[in-house]
Amino acid sequence: MEDNIFCQWSVFRSLLAILQWWGFNVTVIIMNKWIFQKLDFKFPLTVSCIHFICSSVGAYLVIKVLKMKPLIVVDPEDRWRRIFPMSFIFCINIVLGNVSLRYIPVSFMQTIKSFTPATTVILQWLVWRKYFDWRIWASLIPIVGGILLTSITELSFDMAGFCAALFGCLATSTKTILAESLLHGFKFDSINTVYYMAPFATMILAVPALLLEGSGVLYWLHTTTSLESSLIIIFSSGVLAFCLNFSIFYVIHSTTAVTFNVAGNLKVAVAVTCSWLIFRNPISMMNAIGCGITLVGCTFYGYVRHMLSQQAPPGTPRTPRTPRRIELLPLVNDKNDKLDDKV
DSSP: OOOHHHHHHHHHHHHHHHHHHHHHHHHHHHHHHHHHHOOOOHHHHHHHHHHHEEEEEEEEIIIIIOSSSSOOOOOOOHHIIIIIIHHHHHHHHHHHHHHHHSSSSSHHHHHHHHTTHHHHHHHHHTSSSBBOOOHHHHHHHHHHHHHHHHHHHHOOOOOHHHHHHHHHHHHHHHHHHHHHHHTTTOOOOOOHHHHHHHHHHHHHHHHHHHHHHHHHHHHHHHOOOOOHHHHHHHHHHHHHHHHHHHHHHHHHHSOHHHHHHHHHHHHHHHHHHHHHHHOOOOOOHHHHHHHHHHHHHHHHHEEEEEEEHHSTTOOOSSHHHHHHHHOOOOOOOOOGGGGGGGG
């Protein structure tokens, strides 16, 4: 009886974690698109900077004031030598995501972001000379095919937004790969990650945002109507972006790797549907089919990764495998492949 109750509670907890993750993630994406399109606040660097500031303050409150999470202490030298380069990639990743949202619909942007598994595998193969099981390569075929079909049939295609989203995938993959070496030995959770990286990202982004968008922001402040409500929406998106990080931490510890992968792909479908209902961007039948193929491919990729990891004996990772080299202990597992939604 007790086991049955515990099992039911675990299922309920996992479902609750997934739903709140979906809620924060989709809300942040929709709010950012609303800011760019409806509020006419077309300043992605400034929006990203506001998100980093809110996340820095939120992480400080959670760790230092509320003491909800213990602080993982990092030496000042390691902060600059290891965390700062990660923060730079982290910053580029978020900025490119917001730039793509300015120019292309949420549905197209989310579909392109699903290309991240493919860019991760290709980068590891080309740059780090890691070798993968043939089933990993086979699982990338529907992802690549779906992206190509979606891009060709996208009715609101914009080259600037497409390139920003595509390079955002590369930045996400680079961040994931570099975490294995730069953060080796530091078992960061998402809150400690934000605690250390968000202030660096704010510092990196503040000067470019002021130089490139400062005058435009001042003009917007003087000319926009209903300024107070607009500012509330903009800063609320930053607060929700921090809550998204917290929800990611919760869902990772409440679900399995396979559940997390499937839930992540369903989240994309939810975001695409909500975006279409709100913004009514045109979507052709072939475009929707391409998006569906991509999501099915991502789910298949996650299943293959999980299956190969279960087959490998302990201590001998098979996916990826690197012959004639000492394999670094991974700091990011299959679940963390989806942590590109941070901030």
